[in-house]
Amino acid sequence: MAEKTFNLTRxxxxxxxxxxxxxxxxxxxxxxxxxxxTASCPTAYAMDYTPRQLWRLIQLGLKEEVLTSNSFWLCTAxxxxxxxxxxGIACTETMSTLKRMAVSMGMEKLSSSARFYEAFRDTxxxxxxxxxxxxxxxxxxxxxxxxxMGYTRLxxxxxxxxKVSLDASAVNIRGLDQIEAIYRKVEELEAKP
Amino acid sequence: MRYSYMPGCxxxxxxxxxxxxxxAVIRELGSELVExxxxxCCGANAIESVSYLLSVALPAxxxxxxxxxxxxxxxxxxxxxxxxxxxxxxxxREPPLRGRLEEILAAAxxxxxxxxxxxxxxxVIANDIGVQAVANRVERNLSGLKVVPYYGCQTVxxxxxxxxxxxxxxxxxxIEAVGAVPFPYLWKTRCCGGxxxxxxxxxxxxxxxxxxxxxxxxxxxxxxxPMCQMNLDAYQREIxxxxxxxxxxxxxxxxxxxxxxxxxxxxxxxxDQNIVPVSGLLRQLQTV
Ligand code: SF4
Ligand code: SF4
Numbered sequence: 518m519a520e521k522t523f524n525l526t527r528x529x530x531x532x533x534x535x536x537x538x539x540x541x542x543x544x545x546x547x548x549x550x551x552x553x554x555t556a557s558c559p560t561a562y563a564m565d566y567t568p569r570q571l572w573r574l575i576q577l578g579l580k581e582e583v584l585t586s587n588s589f590w591l592c593t594a595x596x597x598x599x600x601x602x603x604x605g606i607a608c609t610e611t612m613s614t615l616k617r618m619a620v621s622m623g624m625e626k627l628s629s630s631a632r633f634y635e636a637f638r639d640t641x642x643x644x645x646x647x648x649x650x651x652x653x654x655x656x657x658x659x660x661x662x663x664x665x666m667g668y669t670r671l672x673x674x675x676x677x678x679x680k681v682s683l684d685a686s687a688v689n690i691r692g693l694d695q696i697e698a699i700y701r702k703v704e705e706l707e708a709k710p
Numbered sequence: 711m712r713y714s715y716m717p718g719c720x721x722x723x724x725x726x727x728x729x730x731x732x733x734a735v736i737r738e739l740g741s742e743l744v745e746x747x748x749x750x751c752c753g754a755n756a757i758e759s760v761s762y763l764l765s766v767a768l769p770a771x772x773x774x775x776x777x778x779x780x781x782x783x784x785x786x787x788x789x790x791x792x793x794x795x796x797x798x799x800x801x802x803r804e805p806p807l808r809g810r811l812e813e814i815l816a817a818a819x820x821x822x823x824x825x826x827x828x829x830x831x832x833x834v835i836a837n838d839i840g841v842q843a844v845a846n847r848v849e850r851n852l853s854g855l856k857v858v859p860y861y862g863c864q865t866v867x868x869x870x871x872x873x874x875x876x877x878x879x880x881x882x883x884x885i886e887a888v889g890a891v892p893f894p895y896l897w898k899t900r901c902c903g904g905x906x907x908x909x910x911x912x913x914x915x916x917x918x919x920x921x922x923x924x925x926x927x928x929x930x931x932x933x934x935x936p937m938c939q940m941n942l943d944a945y946q947r948e949i950x951x952x953x954x955x956x957x958x959x960x961x962x963x964x965x966x967x968x969x970x971x972x973x974x975x976x977x978x979x980x981x982d983q984n985i986v987p988v989s990g991l992l993r994q995l996q997t998v
Contacts, residue, residue, distance in 0.1 A: 595863035595901035695818035
């Protein structure tokens with residue numbers, strides 16, 4: 518991992534940051550930089566900052582540097598870091614919070630992941646269950662991603678095997694009104710400061 | 711024993727073979743899975759990345775429905791399992807959550823006490839039904855078959871509720887119970903990359919390639935997670951081209967393997983839906 522030098526100025530530091538991104542700020546502050554999380558992480562090799570480095574940046578309050586990195590977008594929620602961290606830091610949960618915060622501040626670096634999660638959320642709102650074909654179509658449409666062709670080929674294989682159906686309404690549940698009520702209430706609660 | 715059963719979205723489509731074989735195998739073992747009526751998507755790994763409250767409320771609707779039946783809720787998908795289990799865990803650990811969840815569920819005319827017990831299908835087979843009952847039911851000789859027990863991450867993590875979160879053994883014991891040999895595999899719980907295969911394919915491909923490479927020498931892989939199965943099964947041709955070596959590794963659901971040992975037919979286990987053909991494996995079984 519290449520070293521990076523910062524010319525720190527006071528306005529780069531946001532001391533409320535750690536409070537917002539992790540369920541337990543005090544715990545995060547006890548991180549001893551042992552690197553067990555990084556050593557456990559299957560995707561650390563592709564991250565701008567490894568998990569260990571990310572916690573240090575959060576401690577310092579380098580909010581923008583953290584939120585514009587690709588690190589947390591590559592977290593698959595495998596929970597190995599959380600399980601192994603000798604300080605009991607909620608590493609995985611913090612990664613999820615960073616995803617939500619980066620989107621709400623318009624800072625997401627890997628927008629493909631963000632678009633995927635949103636497409637997922639919207640599909641479930643419409644049907645109550647996941648319809649994979651609709652999800653993929655929405656995702657590739659919104660992410661304006663090349664690569665859709667590769668998935669079209671895979672999609673064809675799955676369809677030929679009888680694994681997927683093209684009719685999204687086939688997965689609709691009866692309690693769609695309950696799902697809608699849940700989504701609305703959550704939006705209402707999350708809009709409150 | 712009767713359980714409420716939530717197959718989860720993948721088991722209605724890409725992992726239909728898992729659903730069919732799970733129901734068949736549990737029936738053969740004398741238990742019953744009663745499908746939870748009108749269950750909804752539990753949010754997989756995606757919803758927590760867009761909304762914390764939604765990631766609790768979606769699985770909580772299923773728990774509220776399941777609670778009415780007084781039965782334990784079993785799911786065969788590791789992601790559903792974690793999401794459902796986490797609701798109970800969080801309700802205990804995060805007191806302010808209870809009131810907020812109550813408010814959300816009330817908007818949908820539902821309530822949930824926090825007491826419905828959540829189980830993974832693997833836990834039910836290994837620990838309720840038990841290795842001995844599985845062994846007693848075997849009709850077909852699988853001896854000598856080398857099987858990789860691949861658990862993936864969320865099957866046992868983070869809580870390690872029913873098995874070790876680093877090196878679990880429940881699947882190993884079931885593989886032995888049907889006469890096959892668990893293939894020594896240190897990457898049992900290494901992540902398959904989950905949705906990275908879709909969103910950041912190069913990374914997903916490298917994780918899956920490593921898992922498949924480490925499995926060379928085995929006859930097949932078994933999993934208990936629809937996401938793991940899909941990632942390991944569906945990209946082998948592409949990976950072979952990338953690596954320049956032919957990879958041909960059937961990836962079965964654990965219940966498909968158990969079903970084979972119980973003498974169930976290929977059709978009853980929907981083995982023809984697996985992408986890497988299992989025909990070679992079946993021929994091998996006839997000769998042992
Ligand atoms: S394992 Fe825990 S203490 Fe060690 S570097 Fe990671 S977060 Fe810090
Ligand atoms: S949970 Fe995320 S950050 Fe932690 S080891 Fe797994 S992929 Fe890496």
